[in-house]
Amino acid sequence: MLRVYGDIQSGNCYKVKLLLSHLALPHEWVFTDTRKGETRTPEFLAKNPNGRIPLLEYEAGQYLPESNAILYYLAEGTAYLPQDRLARAQVLQWMFFEQYSHEPYIATSRYYLHFLGQGEKYKEEIERRRKPGYAALGVMESRLSGRQYLVAERYTIADVALYAYTHVAHEGGFDLAAYPAVRDWLARVKAQPGHVTMAG
């Protein structure tokens, strides 16, 4: 059976849980607490030398890290990943955008504010992420205006990946009021069959 090491409160882990739920794939979820250093033990580092979650154990003793690579692996051959060469590259385009231009600002702000609950201590760190975080939301707003989904007019793992931290952006202090196309898209994602919330 598939096994995932993760914490569903982390968007990077939640996105894997969300796709597993869409696909109704049986799996074991091993709660792994970064705050307790559980990703930095010798045992965990032997599984993933980069010391991060989520981590997929796709076969006993065989591991795949990186949330978006895990999504790609699980979605292969399903409706959540198009077959067309260009559409695949566009799915990846939005997933690389997510990890490079979105997650480091929106997820990290949420980490300081919501996960650690230390907004005052990390005030400058959060402030520095405000502008690029809103820029990422602006890029999404521009893409989603007049579109139902990010790629190929259907729900794909690009939407799964970007939903994870966008739907909790307010927990990082981001206000989505000025992003109506993003808000409509969040509602469409939430209405997908098999949707699961961060509450599990």
Place this chain on the structure above:
Amino acid sequence: MLRVYGDIQSGNCYKVKLLLSHLALPHEWVFTDTRKGETRTPEFLAKNPNGRIPLLEYEAGQYLPESNAILYYLAEGTAYLPQDRLARAQVLQWMFFEQYSHEPYIATSRYYLHFLGQGEKYKEEIERRRKPGYAALGVMESRLSGRQYLVAERYTIADVALYAYTHVAHEGGFDLAAYPAVRDWLARVKAQPGHVTMAG
């Protein structure tokens, strides 16, 4: 003909140039200078709302951003991207690692030191990137010890992506002396047919 907007001195752009050279694909290279604000003009933002290079114009008026999505698109159907489902996911694993755990530290340090030539001004920014940058090199060293290439025992776009900034890590103040497997791998990549340097 394919057209690329980029600056070969940027590793993210150079990796596209390197793969185009391996594949001997005819293309037009449009030099785009971020320091002159050329990625923030209304004309450029109409092509890529995220305002970044490289940008591939794969058909007249049709654009694909994100360096690693471009590599994936160009490598599809070639020897540089395996067909096997797991190997593909592992190629992506290393490309997401590159953008999330490697580029923000090693490339950005090089940007301040080498590209802008303002090591003193950005001293703290560079200092903050030292530890995670070396951690990324450590993850590569662990993977490449006893292996020729990152994935599937052959040269793939995962190697192309990580070569781009690793081979100029010294320009970001990183010393590769303690990473012999990485240094041997750099030499193997450089010896690939069709290799091109950052000098163009």
